[in-house]
Amino acid sequence: NIGKTVQTPVVILYAVSFLLGGFFKAKEGIEETIENKSLNVEILMILAALSAFVIGSPLEAALLIMIFAVSGLLETFAHNKSQKELTSLLNLSPEQATLYEDGKETIVFVNQLKVGDQVIVKVGDAIPVDGKIIRGQTAINQAAITGESMPVNKVEDDEVFAGTYNLNSAIIVEVTTSPDQFVVSKIVALVKDAQDNQGRQQTRVEKIEKWYVYIVILIALGFMLIPATLGYWTWTESFYRGTIVLVVGSPCALMASIAPTMLSTLSNAARKRVLIKGGKYLENLSQIKVVVFDKTGTITEGKPVVVDIQVDKSLERQAILDIVFSVEKQSNHALANAITIHLEKESTYHPYQVEEIPGFGMTTKIGKDTYKIGKFEHTSSATISSLMTASQGKGNSIVQIIKNDELIGFISLIDKLRPNVKQVVVQLKNEGIIPILITGDNLATAQAIAKSAAIDHVIADALPHEKSKYIKDLQAKYGKVMMVGDGINDAPALAIADIGVAMGSASDISLETSDIVFMNNRLENIHHLLRISKSNQQIIYQNVIFSIGVILTLLTLNFIGQVNLPLGVVAHEGSTILVILNSLRMLRKK
Incomplete structure (x- = not known):
């Protein structure tokens, strides 16, 4: 109660608990104030506790610091839990x-x-x-x-x-x-960046904090000075009410509304072996309207095998196969690797000078003849072209063999769909999200693969730079777009999409340009991601509305004299703990 005397030994005990409980928070607040050149919520809490101590309420001051410290411990728990789950995504290489x-x-x-x-x-x-x-x-x-x-x-x-x-x-x-x-070193760097990459909501709240703290201090000073000057309250009552403003007006719960939720969600995803590179991507995830899948290595396993090779019968088959083997051996493309594995026991390697044209394939000049292996403009062959069209209709990927711009043969490869692709696509449709297949393959092959995966929309014959354009067109038409890919040719599209997802087996550049990495290569992660991102946003909205509601209610009750300091301390700091506990629910969200 106001004016009630407290024995000196008890005051000393309260002062010691105040110092022990508040030292680290005070140190943190002062350091951040110096660094950012602006006051923060830690400074506001210290001022509130000091004010309570000065007006003769050491119990409330100590209680305020204790509960504030507990809420800080819970935030630290959320941060450490997230760090533990993220670093467990991979077994770090030995030193x-x-x-x-x-x-x-x-x-x-x-x-x-x-x-x-x-x-x-x-x-x-x-x-x-x-x-x-x-x-x-x-x-x-x-x-x-x-x-x-x-x-x-x-x-x-x-x-x-x-x-x-x-x-x-x-x-x-x-x-x-x-x-x-090393690949593992790059992934470790991505993990370290993930926790520092804040969402837009968290950034906005931190910007508000800078001004909000000054506003609360001004309101508290107003409560301390104006009512007493006008004779509405005594000076003792005015200082008491001003101290309550410092306590209940602090944005502790509001500041804790977002970060613990984001970190808990990152931790949840990490347990599923999904690396999300920061909170801002969770915000975009909850608004996705279209999911664009690359074909090779994304909806397929990325392990193509040769099923047929056709060469014009007027040519020497082995000589052509030796050329194909020698050219493709100098490429890192998945199809080229499959071809060289298939041909290595029956073909002879010649160190031809080759040129790789991204999105098209390989070329070489042997004597007066120019050979192109891949997908290039060419003159059709009556027999070869019809066989190639039939193979494309079966969903096979085609690598053309072209001599002097004339089609002289082709290689058919097949790549199995990943398990549960169809189930993933159906789930997306049920949630009102449009799945689209984008590939550099021809339309016939793309449509056959898409049909097997239950995908209705297909973009075929897409070169790497064109994939980015298609993503922009989809963004303009539908809204937020997720792109899932794994190769170097997917990197520009991954970067331009609202959410870029790389498979764990992706190229280095795809890992770096993507926003999310599926370390376990499972497309089923998409459904889980969309579900937890929506839950993440719901919990953030719950926290923000609840914390603002508590602050406004307590300030109003204080204005009409219906709240005392102990109640203000317990209600306000208790709301902070409740907000953090609500955020921690994301750790167990299924």
Whole structure:
């Protein structure tokens, strides 16, 4: 009660608890005030507690600091939980490696290695570098990088990644990439950025905080001075009511409405092996109207196999296959890799000078003849063209063999759909979202694949730079667009889409330009993402409305003298704790 005396030893105990509970928050508030050159909610709480102490309410001052500290602990819990889940997305690569030189083994730090060094990796050890196997063969667990649950057999010249595990036998790996460019290092950097990337709502609230704190202080000063000056209240009552304004007017609950919710949602997604690179992407996710799927490696498994090769019968088949093998061996495209694997036992390699034209394929000049392998303008062949059209109708991907601009053959490849693609597409339709397939394949192949996946809308023959244009057109027509892809040719479209999603097996540039990464390569993540993003927004709205409602109610009751300091402390700080607890529900959202 106002004016009630409190014994000195008790006051001292309250003062000690005040200092112990408020020291770190006060330190944090002062440091941020100096750095940002503006007051913040921590400073407001310290002023409120000091004011309560000065007017003879040390219990309320200590209680205020205690509950404020508890709410801070809950926010820290949400942050740490999110950090734990995000970093568990991958098994971090070891800091040390066993350098292998002239038969000698030396333990060194990974960051001391350089391109060309050789390291030995024994059974059960994590591979410490990105490189290629130069001796031995084994099975590798690549789940941390590609999301593949089954071990992958690796032989000499095969690529391996840091952070994966050697399961069967010792291998020697030659370092092909500097440590800072390892795939796992790039993913770790993405994880670190994810928590710092705030949503627009959080940024707006923080901007409001700067001005709101000054407004609360002015209102409190008004309560302390104006009523007493006009004779409406006594000076004691005025200072008491002004102190209550400092307590109940503080935006603690409002400031805690968004960040814990976002962090809890990021943590929820991370448990499903989905990396969301920041809170602002959750806001866009809840408004998605269209989902655009790339074909190869996205709705398909990205492991095409050759099912047929046709060559004009007037030409020497083996000579043409040797040319195709020699040209495609110099490309990293998934289709080129499948072709070289199919032909390597029956073809001879010749080191031809080749040129790769993005979106079209490979070209080479042999003598007076120009060969093009891929998808180029050409003169049709009566027999070959009809066979090619029939193969396209079956959903096969086609790689054309062209000599001097005349079609002389083609290679048919098939890539299996990922499991549950059709189910994912149907779920999108049920939620009113339009699924679209975009691919560089011809229309006949694209339509056959789309039909198998229950996709009604198809964009075919799309070159990499055209995919970006199609995304912009869809944004203008429908609104927010999500693009899901995995290759270098998808990177521009991933960057321009409102939400760019890369599969975990994507190229480095796709991982960097995307907003979300499916570490487990599962398209079923889309439905979960859309569901938790909507729940995330709902909880944020609940928190904001509740926190503002509590502040306005307590300020109004204080104005008419119907709220005392203990009630103000418990109601206001209790609302902050309730808001954070409501936010933490996102940790368990299914």
